[in-house]
Amino acid sequence: MAKMIKINFEKGGELVATLLEDDAPVTCKLIWEALPVSEKILNTNISGQCLFCDYIPISGNLPTENLRHFGKGGDVATISPIEYIENTIKGYAPIYIVYGPKTLSPHQDLHKTPIKYDDDTVIHRFKKTLMETCRANIFAKIDDLETLNEIAARIRYNGMEGFTVARLQ
Amino acid sequence: MPKRMKITFEKGGELEAEFLEDKAPVTSRIFWKALPIDATMIHCMSAGHETYTDDIRVSEPIPEENLVHAGKVGDVATVSGRQTTYLTQLEADGMTTLCFVYGPDQRFMGTNVQTNRATVFATIRDLKKLREIGHRMRIHGKEKVKMIPIEDKSEAAKWRK
Numbered sequence: 001m002a003k004m005i006k007i008n009f010e011k012g013g014e015l016v017a018t019l020l021e022d023d024a025p026v027t028c029k030l031i032w033e034a035l036p037v038s039e040k041i042l043n044t045n046i047s048g049q050c051l052f053c054d055y056i057p058i059s060g061n062l063p064t065e066n067l068r069h070f071g072k073g074g075d076v077a078t079i080s081p082i083e084y085i086e087n088t089i090k091g092y093a094p095i096y097i098v099y100g101p102k103t104l105s106p107h108q109d110l111h112k113t114p115i116k117y118d119d120d121t122v123i124h125r126f127k128k129t130l131m132e133t134c135r136a137n138i139f140a141k142i143d144d145l146e147t148l149n150e151i152a153a154r155i156r157y158n159g160m161e162g163f164t165v166a167r168l169q
Numbered sequence: 170m171p172k173r174m175k176i177t178f179e180k181g182g183e184l185e186a187e188f189l190e191d192k193a194p195v196t197s198r199i200f201w202k203a204l205p206i207d208a209t210m211i212h213c214m215s216a217g218h219e220t221y222t223d224d225i226r227v228s229e230p231i232p233e234e235n236l237v238h239a240g241k242v243g244d245v246a247t248v249s250g251r252q253t254t255y256l257t258q259l260e261a262d263g264m265t266t267l268c269f270v271y272g273p274d275q276r277f278m279g280t281n282v283q284t285n286r287a288t289v290f291a292t293i294r295d296l297k298k299l300r301e302i303g304h305r306m307r308i309h310g311k312e313k314v315k316m317i318p319i320e321d322k323s324e325a326a327k328w329r330k
Contacts, residue, residue, distance in 0.1 A: 043214055044214060045213060045214055045215075045218070045219075046214075046217055047281065048215050050214075121280050122281045123280075123281065124281060129274070130217045130276055156214070158309070159308050160309070
């Protein structure tokens with residue numbers, strides 16, 4: 001049975017993610033060994049529909065595995081220093097949780113004019129600066145997109161909150 | 170004397186923006202006419218150091234004037250419906266967007282991939298307060314804002330010293 005992690009949020013809600021050990025074995029191992037971790041999580045201001053935290057303490061070197069540039073709703077990712085050297089903090093890895101899809105965008109509740117997304121609309125891409133793109137290691141997947149989007153909307157509207165990532169035994 | 174507006178934030182702080190009537194005359198007139206404005210602003214998620222709202226009702230489409238892609242701290246901007254798909258839809262609904270650039274790393278974006286050139290139509294001079302409010306919205310989320318016209322000339326003279 002695949003290993004799973006649970007992500008609990010300070011203001012309520014729990015998400016379960018299945019580790020993709022076949023696609024990203026080293027990344028899964030490093031993250032698994034780092035757990036549990038409690039930190040703060042926030043919506044990105046450059047990458048679109050994505051929550052992030054830069055401070056997951058890890059004990060080894062992150063390789064590049066299962067690389068993606070455009071994230072999909074439910075993707076849980078980190079970025080290797082190979083892709084992210086300028087932003088890398090020694091001893092730590094970032095974690096990213098991509099939300100969506102377009103039809104579940106929290107924007108729908110915020111604006112008086114509902115957004116009608118079309119095929120041109122890209123909800124997310126991994127970036128290291130405002131101008132430079134990068135690729136991320138997708139190492140886990142969240143299936144409950146409805147709960148993910150509710151939590152993501154809350155963080156997007158109301159700001160940073162605490163979260164804990166732990167092993168699901 | 171340039172027209173100005175006062176922007177008051179729900180969680181504290183006031184800013185004044187001076188309209189750039191020479192560089193963006195039509196847009197300045199449209200926004201001046203739209204005042205007072207009540208809106209909810211939120212931090213952007215693709216454009217860097219920017220707060221914005223898409224809830225501004227306007228009487229006519231925003232033209233492309235004084236176009237800028239990478240904003241400067243203090244820029245107050247809106248975007249024509251010609252720039253990206255969502256803005257076209259917003260324009261058709263009689264609405265437009267309003268953006269405040271509060272930090273040095275910013276570029277106007279329509280989606281996470283599509284870039285915009287924005288119509289910069291006003292400027293905020295109190296950059297310290299603007300950055301404080303921008304960072305607050307980045308960490309603590311959305312806020313209601315109220316924008317009203319400043320028409321008192323004596324107050325304007327005091328502010329300009």
